[in-house]
Amino acid sequence: MTQTNWELIRDAASGSATARASLDAVMKRAWPAVYAYIRASGRRSEEATELTQAFICDVLLARRLLEKADQARGRFRTLLLGAVRNYLADVHRRQTAQSRAPRTGLVAIDGTEHGAGALVGEASVGHESTSPERAFNARYVAGLIRSASERLQRELEADGDAASWEIFRLRVLQGAFQGTAPSYEEIAPRLGLDRGQCAARLLVTKRRFASILMDELRATMVDPAELKSEVADLLALLTEGR
Amino acid sequence: MNPMQDTHGTPDPSPDQGGTHEAHALGNTLRWAFELDESPAIAGATFLTREIIPGARDPFDAITTGAATVRQLEDLKNAYKMLRTTGATAPERSLAARLYAATIAAAIVRHGAMITRQTPFALARAFEELAGDPDMPERIRDLGSLAADALGRMK
Numbered sequence: 001m002t003q004t005n006w007e008l009i010r011d012a013a014s015g016s017a018t019a020r021a022s023l024d025a026v027m028k029r030a031w032p033a034v035y036a037y038i039r040a041s042g043r044r045s046e047e048a049t050e051l052t053q054a055f056i057c058d059v060l061l062a063r064r065l066l067e068k069a070d071q072a073r074g075r076f077r078t079l080l081l082g083a084v085r086n087y088l089a090d091v092h093r094r095q096t097a098q099s100r101a102p103r104t105g106l107v108a109i110d111g112t113e114h115g116a117g118a119l120v121g122e123a124s125v126g127h128e129s130t131s132p133e134r135a136f137n138a139r140y141v142a143g144l145i146r147s148a149s150e151r152l153q154r155e156l157e158a159d160g161d162a163a164s165w166e167i168f169r170l171r172v173l174q175g176a177f178q179g180t181a182p183s184y185e186e187i188a189p190r191l192g193l194d195r196g197q198c199a200a201r202l203l204v205t206k207r208r209f210a211s212i213l214m215d216e217l218r219a220t221m222v223d224p225a226e227l228k229s230e231v232a233d234l235l236a237l238l239t240e241g242r
Numbered sequence: 243m244n245p246m247q248d249t250h251g252t253p254d255p256s257p258d259q260g261g262t263h264e265a266h267a268l269g270n271t272l273r274w275a276f277e278l279d280e281s282p283a284i285a286g287a288t289f290l291t292r293e294i295i296p297g298a299r300d301p302f303d304a305i306t307t308g309a310a311t312v313r314q315l316e317d318l319k320n321a322y323k324m325l326r327t328t329g330a331t332a333p334e335r336s337l338a339a340r341l342y343a344a345t346i347a348a349a350i351v352r353h354g355a356m357i358t359r360q361t362p363f364a365l366a367r368a369f370e371e372l373a374g375d376p377d378m379p380e381r382i383r384d385l386g387s388l389a390a391d392a393l394g395r396m397k
Contacts, residue, residue, distance in 0.1 A: 176270050
């Protein structure tokens with residue numbers, strides 16, 4: 001069973017024997033989405049890295065934000081998104097107070113008020129069509145998919161079924177993210193299987209992947225009854241580009 | 243520590259991205275993972291059918307229209323054969339067994355080809371069961387009858 005994010009955060013901030021491992025796990029889960037939000041808000045790469053690190057240490061862990069939050073209502077994704085949005089707004093206020101001329105040439109802070117189209121200068125390179133929320137959600141889902149994929153790979157290989165992982169990797173992940181899924185014609189002989197067996201293995205693997213993905217999602221929520229609506233929301237967010 | 247470092251061979255879009263293509267790919271992967279969740283027993287067989295014959299409406303169509311080649315029928319047969327044991331539920335495994343027999347029947351009836359090493363006796367019984375299964379669509383039952391007849395002539 002995957003540890004929930006709240007369990008990890010509590011442990012990471014506790015100074016226990018497993019705190020370091022929990023901190024690493026928190027970093028792995030939260031970092032990419034937070035970083036993507038900050039980058040898409042117009043920060044340069046180095047500054048975004050520093051701010052992400054600071055956010056995780058100062059807000060996520062030191063202030064124990066999620067512990068204080070009403071966990072009964074909490075989805076890790078929405079809490080994290082709200083927290084990083086507020087954090088950046090605070091940073092912006094502090095910087096504006098210190099100097100009327102932002103040293104990074106930054107324009108946009110909050111994607112809801114200042115879309116990515118408003119970004120200027122070097123900081124906006126590569127982000128012309130990406131709102132901070134969209135970048136955050138995409139990275140968040142990417143993290144879930146990656147985490148589930150890694151676990152799937154570990155489990156399949158431990159079962160001595162590396163072939164199923166290979167079929168999944170080539171047909172699904174490579175197909176989705178690189179746009180080129182090799183045919184069963186190419187895959188089957190390499191694995192010593194026939195084409196029908198490859199397809200059947202993919203079906204079994206698909207179901208296992210879905211189950212692991214659900215487990216990963218469950219770890220981000222307090223109320224399991226909200227799982228389905230979280231999946232629907234994520235699909236809508238990715239489809240609609242919000 | 244670099245939390246973005248990929249060490250497991252999983253494709254990892256650039257953390258600086260979040261654009262349309264990536265969101266599309268992520269959405270498709272999520273949708274792909276969950277699309278079977280609430281479907282009936284036929285969902286697994288339909289998935290397999292479309293993996294082998296992209297664009298096929300369902301297994302019954304793929305088997306009965308006559309458009310499938312012998313090779314595709316053989317691939318379908320092998321896929322359904324495995325689903326007979328790996329299916330998630332008893333109805334799914336049961337359907338897979340019927341579809342397995344139906345692909346062999348289609349190869350005989352449509353192409354005059356034998357794609358199995360099953361004995362004629364076992365085949366005759368499987369085709370009779372196919373023809374008499376009220377849960378199968380009429381076109382599949384008809385295919386079972388035609389295959390049983392064809393098998394009789396081949397003996």
